[in-house]
Amino acid sequence: MPVKAEAGVTTEPRTTTATVSGPVTGGKGWPFGSPADAARYGYVIEEFLLDGVAQSYEPAPDTAVGRDGRWTVQAGSRSAYRTRMYVARPADPARFNGVVIAYWLNVTAGFDLGAPSAHEMREGYAWAGITTQAVAVNGQPSLAPGFPATPGLPRIDPGRYATLHHPGDAYSYDIFTQAARALSADRPAAGTDPLGGLTPRLVIACGASQSAARLGAYLNMADDAERCFDGYLLTVHWGLCVYPPDQSMLTTFAPLGDGYHGGSSAINDRGRVPVLVVNSESEALHNVPVRQPDTSTFRFWEIAGTAHTGDSPDFTPVLERDGLPVFPPAPDANAIDWRWVRNAALEHLVRWCDGGTPPPSFPLIDASLDAGIHRDETGNATGGIRVPELEAPVATHSGSRPGNPLAALIGQSVPYPPARLAARYPDADAYLRDWDAAVDRARDQELLLDTDLEELRQRGREVAAGRW
DSSP states (O other): OOOEEETTEEOSOOOSSOEEEOOOOOTTSSOTTOOSOGGGGTEEEEEEEEEEEEEEEEEOTTOOOOTTSOOOEEEEEEEEEEEEEEEEEESSGGGOOSEEEEEEOBOTTSSOBOOOOHHHHHTTOEEEEEOOSHHHHHOBOOOBTTBOOBOOHHHHSHHHHTTOBOOOGGGHHHHHHHHHHTTSTTSOSSSOOTTTTOOOSEEEEEEETHHHHHHHHHHHHTHHHHOOOSEEEEESOOSBOOOTTTOOHHHHHOEEETTEETTBOOOOOOSSSOEEEEEEGGGHHHHGGGOOOOBTTEEEEEETTOOTTTTOOOOHHHHHHTTOOOOOOOTTOOOOOOHHHHHHHHHHHHHHHTTOOOOOOOOOBOEETTTEEOBOTTSSBOBSBOOHHHHSOSEEEESOOSSSHHHHHHOEEEEOOHHHHHHHOSSHHHHHHHHHHHHHHHHHTTOSOHHHHHHHHHHHHHHHHHHO
């Protein structure tokens, strides 16, 4: 048993790799938050417990944590933990593409959210969703309207998770490191193997929104020392990196004036491994003060007209199954589904990590702190990655909207009234010519995979059928 120095802290040495046990069974019979349709892609899902002693990080003496991301930290206190990880992998080992995605599960809603995408399962990735933050285990009170209080995994499914213990988010970075090491090619040969014998050539860290803010902090604090990831994909990253030792989410997102927030920070691009950030329009103004140039190991993409939630699958079936509040639909929610851009980004990153050519660079959304996001005569943002919905517009699309924080993440799409639509397009054929040309441009720009091509073409036809 650990020797306790004070509540939550131990003098026991830090572990480097989580001890894996399982697969976990019992309780409700499935891993919380896991997709119900994995079998249709030929995937199996198993869940495991992770045990270890994690360290925290704190600023080194006489150093400042600043907005340039060049933080100097040292190891802080240590604490024992028990968390969980669920793994989705191809049932047929021959389908494994050699890449493990280590996913920092998102807890902004008060519980874990995250699942392998249809693209990832079609392409043979192994995917590990890691319960990294304390909220998932301990629950949280209501933070704002639209964010109800949540009980934590041990109360949601005590038959499965009663023994989980999380000492706090100061330890989340090391927990993520230790979980990733349990997924690597040189993971311990003895004991439980969460990958069922698969041998990866790459382990890529992924996370979205709050999780991306955590991964940004991880890059600034831990990556150079730990060196357990071959690349990073951060999506809908707010330009915020959680300051050590344990900045709260509310402090991280709190506005400070002049466009800055409590956690405003660049990502320390040390040149060690590729980092690709893929953002929607929702995060643009948060990023303006800390935008950084593309380099040989860093790419920053912004997709004009899109919203924070536009690459998320519909979690409603999973939330209903797990007995959690369902996010209510919003009128005129942003209609742009940009998962196809995220799919292309992932494939670019894998090629880059394998020593191939870097992803292309793209213009940023035209935005400034004084004038906000610049919009053209269509009502849509200029600059950035141009999706077909902006190149063949039938609506004004925005990455934000009035309302509570949850509503703002959904963005807004306001269809053109009939007269404005008719002035732009005499008929559906004229619209579809513009749409198909925009799809072709996205493909030429290496933003659209062949596997997503027909679905995107069909999306334009669905719009045409509804407007003409």
